[in-house]
Structures are given as structure tokens and as C-alpha cells.
Amino acid sequence: MEAPCTAWTVMLIVVASASISGEFISDQHHQTDGAKVKKLDLWCYKCDTMDDGDRCSNLSSGDESKLVYKCPEHRTICMVKRYSYTTSTENSTSVQRMWSLERNCTHRCEPGCIVIGERTKLYACTACCERSLCNTGRGSATALSLDHLVSVLTVISVLPKCL
DSSP states (O other): OOHHHHHHHHHHHHHHHHHHHTOOGGGOOOOOHHHHSOOOOOEEEOEEHHHHTHHHHOGGGSOGGGGEEEOOTTOOEEEEEEEEEEEBOSSOBOOOEEEEEEEEEESOOOOEEEEEOSSEEEEEEEEEEOSTTOOOSOOOOOOOOHHHHHHHHHHHHHHHHHO
């Protein structure tokens, strides 16, 4: 492997991993004190399938107005949290079955899924948004953003040329 190619490969891997982990300096932005004061008028759906049943999991049922909730000042994010599971045998894996779904306002939200288990896998997935009544989904994990995808594809496309 040539030295310039090695340097490019290392640089692209570092840039891609920094981009995916959100460590770029450009992710930070400056705001004046006035801009930091956020006028909160956030409304989210607030429900839990354990208490509200299908009305919570299927917002198109017509009863969703009863689930609308004005978020308190300190809760600035709408979220959907879904708990589901699959079971596996030697030859197959079942489709994901939802066990519970929760919609609410929160002050902190980390989107994505945590998967635990082998034969029986438990999924805890969270989706986050910051607009009123945006928490309509089913708590699916967010896909890679376009910037992250471009970074990964760039690294993949350069590596074979350098090997």
C-alpha cells in the first residue's frame, strides 16, 4: 500500500467516524442570548398502549384529539417509545410484535433502538421530534442521515483503490 493512499484512507475513516458520532466542530453553532430563549408552545400526543389501548398505537382512529397534551416548559421534545420482541428457532425468526408503545413530551430524547437477547430479542426503540404533534410514528429507529451515508460510502469506495 502506498503512503499517500494510506494517509487518505486513515483520514477518510476518521472523518466518517467523527461524522457518524457527531463530533464535528461544525455541529456546534453560536446563538445570541435572545435566540437561546425558546418560546415553548409544544403539543405532543400523550398516551400509553397499556392504558389507552389501540387509540395510542393507531392515531388515525379519530380519537386522537383526546390524546393531545400541552407540554410543560421544561419538556421541549415529543417522543415515541416502542417495546417489541421477536422469537427465533434454528430456521426462522418471527416478525416483530409490539408489546407496548408510549407517546409523550420529554426533556431529553436519544433516538435509536436497543436490542437485547438472542433467541427472544427485545427491542426498545425511540423516535424524537421537536414540532407540535409530530410524535405520530411507531417509534422506529431513525435511519442514517444523508451526510452520514455519504461519509460511509466515500470510505467504502476509496478502500478498494488503496488495497
